[in-house]
Amino acid sequence: MVRTAKAVKSLKGGRPPLTSKKLSTSNHSTATTTTNEVNPRRKSAKATRKLINTHHQLHKARAIAVAGNNQQLVRDLDTQIEQLGGLAAYQAASLTGQDKDRGGDSSIKLVEWLRKRGLIGQQSNTGPGQDLRVLEIGALSSQNAISRLVGKGVRDVKRIDLHSQDKSTIEEIDFMDLPIPLHDEDKFDIVSLSLVLNYVPDVAHRGNMLRRTRDFLRKLSTLSETDKDEQEAREPAKDTRLPCLFVVLPLPCLSNSRYMTHEHFLSIMQHLGYESIEKHNSQKLAYMLFRLDHVQQQRDKSTVFKKIELRPGGERNNFAIVLAPD
């Protein structure tokens, strides 16, 4: 068996287990069971974290092997990934992490912020934001908090994933292959990228993915002028400008990486035209909401963000994002 890089202790999972170590008995998953009968829903929090962490390591090692054109190593790593139950097992483990007793559904924070900003009304079908269109990249379930708002302030949620857990509600497609909508009305008000960037093994692909999110966001707010006037009359202080990108990362990606800091991430986002409008750190996750300014994104096309050491030290992880020029 091929040895992979030593575990990056502080980057494991991305889903926080809470204090309870009891086995999850929740049964609302749409996760499929693989031929290997891997069923992480029965695993302990520790075992779930270990499975997610091992997947991250194997995928990272595979990306390096692909870059070095080491076909034999790629095959060995593919075998190891398959033996672990493949992507389906990884997703099921992540879905387990979405259980309430493991830290929950990250879209709860998105919904909280949309409400706070007056983009979602307090009651069904009464508030502004009726027409909010959401694209969820890396979707595991159609039952999360943002999905439950469909018909209650959100018009629709388009969910995509590399490996769909339920083809009727989650389209199986790589975001990088998702056709860019030609017309503004077919684009989205909110794009969600929750715990996806850290899953992408290649640092340049992470940058490309972030850049591509802009093509899916509308140029104009969906709040009609009447909606805006009504909203401002009700709560003048609220800023209802759209469109927005919701990003969630394991906190150590920003707080303990050799190549990334919170400020550096904000610089990358700012360069892409994204203004930070909300942020929250839980014990294990960093939640961020950005607003895209389509005018700002046009400037300074030559800047490059390389993988450079920003925070030296021993006990660090290697999370990085590389952004090539436009």
Ligand SMILES: C[S@@+](CC[C@H](N)C(=O)[O-])C[C@H]1O[C@@H](n2cnc3c(N)ncnc32)[C@H](O)[C@@H]1O
């Ligand atoms: C850790 S799970 C996170 C799921 C969920 N968003 C959450 O916050 O719990 C990461 C998911 O991102 C998906 N993913 C990674 N890269 C993707 C891509 N390029 N296009 C679509 N989905 C992707 C993976 O298949 C995986 O299901």
